[in-house]
Amino acid sequence: MYVAVKGGERAIDNAHTWLAEERRGDLDVAELSIAQIREQLKLAVTRVMAEGSLYDPDLAALAIKQARGDLIEAIFLIRAYRTTLPRFGVSNPIDTADMTCDRRVSATYKDVPGGQVLGPTFDYTHRLLDFALAAEGEAPVPAPKAEPRREPTPHVTEFLNKEGLIQGEAPNDETPPDLTREPIKLPGTRPLRLQSLARGDEGFVLSMAYSTQRGYGRNHPFVGELRIGQVPVEMEIPELGFSIEIGEIEVTECETVNQFTGSKTEPPQFTRGYGLTLGMCERKAISMALVDRALRWEELGEDNVGAPAQDEEFVLMHSDNIQASGFLEHIKLPHYVDFQSELELIRKIRREVAQAQTEQTQEAAE
């Protein structure tokens, strides 16, 4: 006979114990250290930092370990931790011209001042499983080293800007909105969109960008420049009256040069899309630049062709993987009260239909 289901608390405790055991896996295999994750799974670490909106490689590595390698879960851990941190101040905007570039490529020029730097990229690797990696303990051959540039590395789009060939970006000292501290208000502004994309899900932003390439809001992008490297972070200290460098962060920046616009009164100009992420997130930064460009249709006087990537509300409201996965997965919570109410309703409607049919049959018989 029926006894009300009890024991939710014990079930949760047991589930957590089992989860911890599963996380550790076979005890005969050495446990992963945070340092190992940070150093050897760096691209996972930087994705967690970028979408977690918190630059701390050790915490990101810890989150990956705790999440058993589920990166969205790791991002969630970082986000939840991040909201509890007190805010001591706001840094100055970083200047990516000051970047010490590990990688810098331009698709629009054969060579550029500052040079093309291929850097540690997968691009020209042949995607063949390297079974040598399965054998442990071998130190890699050291890569040749070059002297880093001391002077700033100019942005490729600046060369176009000097000729007036690319649409200018007016400097703006307004503090951008912070979507982690204010509810999103629509229609939004470009700073809001860029912030949302920078922490948006890599897969979502990638697919949105890809859709523009396939014709859903095509905007003919060239990678004007992609650069990855360390930039100094400075902060104004009111007590001192000047800025000091408080550290360096790694960022990935992508500027696209897109098809020009123009009219009878205005000469044609190239336009821009922009992507910037924490850490080494090249696929994400390029995707972000394409989506940013697609979302600028109104500002640049283009038609809205109804493409998903042009739809600000659609993109902004669905790019966050923590919101999306939470809501998606909540449907596994009990819903039996609502289901019961639908059961009642569908039975009632079917009863009424059956009754009506019976009456009809009787009438016909009479």
Added chain:
Amino acid sequence: MAFEMQALQGGFDDPPRQASFAFRAAMMAMARPGDIQHIHGGAAPAPCSAAAATLLLTLCDRETPLCLVGNHDTDAMRDWVNFHIGAPIVSACDAQFVLGRWTAVPLSDLPIGTPDYPDRSATVIVEMDELSQTGAGLSGPGIKDRASLNLPDIAFFQDNNALFPLGLDFYFCAGDQLAALPRSTKVEG
């Protein structure tokens, strides 16, 4: 020196606890127009009441522009607000919160919200000599049948209610007593 000492005093000793109790009183007051609650823990320079000081500590911070009016707009009060709350002191038209006596409040200058965002309206904290459940008759959300409160005006609050869902929301303070009148309340003389 006296000013500075005054400015440093009168905050919460234990903000999480004190603010939670103060908010409960503020919420009960707003949810039940005409009910008189007791609220304490804060002390600001005269003539600010304990109730108003506590309300400011509970609801205001750097994100809430505050307008001080009449004899509440003093250096001592500004110092106190600056030290404990950090709310930017603004003019009436930009205010999210307003503090002062009824006759000093520039009612027609205050934001009443927009049709899209009726919540973007000012909350006015009115200092009173006393609060009593007499005078104006109140009905509407939060009131079972009818309530009374010694409002400083009748016609204004009727007009304010007619703007619903736009309009101003009010707290009334006297000593450690607190009552509220949201825009949703119908007022009869």
Added chain:
Amino acid sequence: MSQDYNFAYLDEQTKRMIRRAILKGLAIPGYQVPFASREMPMPYGWGTGGVQVSAATLTPDDTMKVIDQGADDTTNAVSIRKFFQKTADIDVTEETSKATVIQTRHRIPEEDLREDQILVYQVPIPEPLRFLEPRETETRKMHALEEYGLMHVKLYEDIARHGNIATAYAYPVKVEGRYVMDPSPIPKFDNPKMEMAGIQLFGAGREQRIYALPPYTQVVSLDFDDHPFDPSKADAPCDLCGATHTYLDEVIMDDAGTAMFVCSDTDYCRSRREAGHTGAQSAAQLHEVNA
């Protein structure tokens, strides 16, 4: 109590922001106040809005009850109750009458709430017009202009097709004759209880909205003169306590699909059985427990 976090987890600035939203919500019953929802240490969609509203509302003197589907022992209710025990060190109870703050998902307790009680709802989609118009920019306009024709058309189309309004839960209501409001996914059986003595607060974390109903606020379920609102429930008494006036869960008992009906509000059912009420299968259940 955990020393690592502030009382009730949220920092004071966040609580103030939420408290201001709650007050505006109470001042404009049924209107959804945007608020800067924080990322909580539990997933969006699992009660983050309700948890933030509760965290901003609780005092150290409160006694809290958490229910999901009417029950105190469902896993997510357990998890949320534990969260507040840990971060706010408050007393908890399963008894509705002993609670001062009740957080709920999908039900309103059967027992009438008192004036000193606060009911906090977890809300997944706060916008009642969302499934008719997915764009926030549009629905905001519709609320501003009080343009609710689309909702009536939808309900009327249901009647034309099914002979009934095909909404069984999250049944839309109109508040004080002004705002159309989503009551959260409670069964429509619970709608009439929303005119109550307690304060009702609604939190939608992912959608960044808070709304509220002061006590005794007029809450009318949308309907038509020729198709009046019908707060239906399973046409059966509770098999454990015999109640005929409560919302019931249908429990499948065996492979043949034999069903029994039991109160969804587990605390209410327990208190009735303790007071001597019996249902068709209460003896059998007693036997089971003794064995």
